Amino acid sequence: MQATGFPAPLRLRSFDRARDAWPLDPAIIHLNHGSFGAVPAPVVAHQDALRREADLSPVGWFPRIADYVAAARERVAPFVGAKADDSVFVPNASAAATVVYNALQLAAGDEILVTDHGYGAVTMGAARLARRFGASVRTVELPLLAADDEIVQRFTDALTPRTRLIVVDQITSPTARLLPTKRIAEVAAQRGIRTLVDGAHAPGLIPDAASAAGGDWWFGNMHKWPCAPRGSALLVTEASDRHDLWPLIDSWAANEPFPVRFDTQGTIDATTYLSTPAAIDFVEQEFGWSEARVALTQMADAGAEAIAEALRPFSDEEPLTPLPNPVASMRLIRLPQGLGATREDADELRMQLLDETGVETAFTSFRGIGYFRLSVHLYTEESDIAAFVDRCIPAVLERAGMRAPHTLTLS
Ligand SMILES: Cc1ncc(COP(=O)(O)O)c(C=O)c1O
Secondary structure (H helix, E strand, O other), X not given: OEEOOOOOOOOOOOOOOHHHHOOOOOOOEEOOHHHXXXXXXXXXXXXXXXXXXXXXXXXXXXXXXXXXXHHHHHHHHHHHOOOHHHEEEEOOHHHHHHHHXXXXXXXXXXXXXXXXXXXXXXXXXXXXXXXXXXXXXXXXXXXXXXXXXXXXXXXXXXOOOOEEEEEEEOEOOOOOOEOOHHHHHHHHHHOOOEEEEEOOOOEOOEOOHHHHHOOOEEEEEOOXXXXXXXOOEEEEEOOOOHHHOOOOOOOOOOOOOOOHHHHOOOOOOOHHHHOHHHHHHHHHHHOOHHHHHHHHHHHHHHHHHHHHHHHHHHOOOOOEEOOOOOOOOEEEEEOOOOOOOOHHHHHHHHHHHHHHHOEEOOEEEEOOEEEEXXXXXXXXXXXXXXXXXXXXXXXXXXXXXXXXXXXXXXO
């Protein structure tokens, strides 16, 4: 069997191979950027230098933090198509959802709509919000391959006079689907219903992710695809009641308006926020973000096809799941029958295969079916996919009670 169509290893201006720029363990195969990101060495160095500056003179550093964070907002907000005055830094997507949930007032009998592709922790937060007010959460079911029109229709049909809030992902976590959040939010707004868009995966993958998303509030992780240090996310809103949003940590700027009150959160390590411009600049200067999205698409397509080809002889169903409007860097490949049927099973498989094969992967579960969610970034090379095929597929097949495949030759 031959797999073709792989791009050559990418080169950056300052690095011989793109992968040399990421201080990832070379003994491990990294095919799960989507879960926790990966930080390029120059960005790590930038953050180290900032931390050193703080350590050398804490009094010179901490009283100035709010100004530094405000300056970082000015730099980072345009990357997601937002204005700095509409944007605040929060540590992560979960925090952004919590900030919004904390500000909302519902009444008994009100309803929040979520989807069956939603991120579990964000959906759990919606459930807690509902419980606080005697409201309820209802799940809109979206078939895995539903077209945009059908998705919008399913939301439209699900709205009731008691619906107050929609929580919907721009790019879904278990299924890597790009959802038409702008259209959903427009339908909702016509009925006075508000929309929170979970864009955790969107920055870097969707140009101007926040403005493309629509909705009343949007948040996105900078520590995923833009490769910022972990602990950097943006919450963006133009809502007229945004002055009801408060940081999770009340501090000295609590009496300031939005967004300034988020720039001060006590004595914290804000170097994650302050290093985010360096991460955005790194990809832009070394490669270009538009070019990066094209390169990621080529690698994701070639990688997914090679993995699917290795699984086909053992699958009753076509393993390559051709998502409508695929995002640049993630693909979904169906696991053999019975594997990863629940989120817990999928998570366990991820850790077992890492320990057994030295490959970092993401397995997900949707409606009782397990998937391999392939993630690639600029550091991904054909040999990583070959390693997945050689090491992980036999292990996966063995678990499914099947024999190991023939060796796959990648050209
Ligand atoms: C869609 C989605 N929402 C929220 C999150 C939570 O992100 P964090 O762990 O950075 O809070 C994730 C993380 O993968 C996600 O994929």
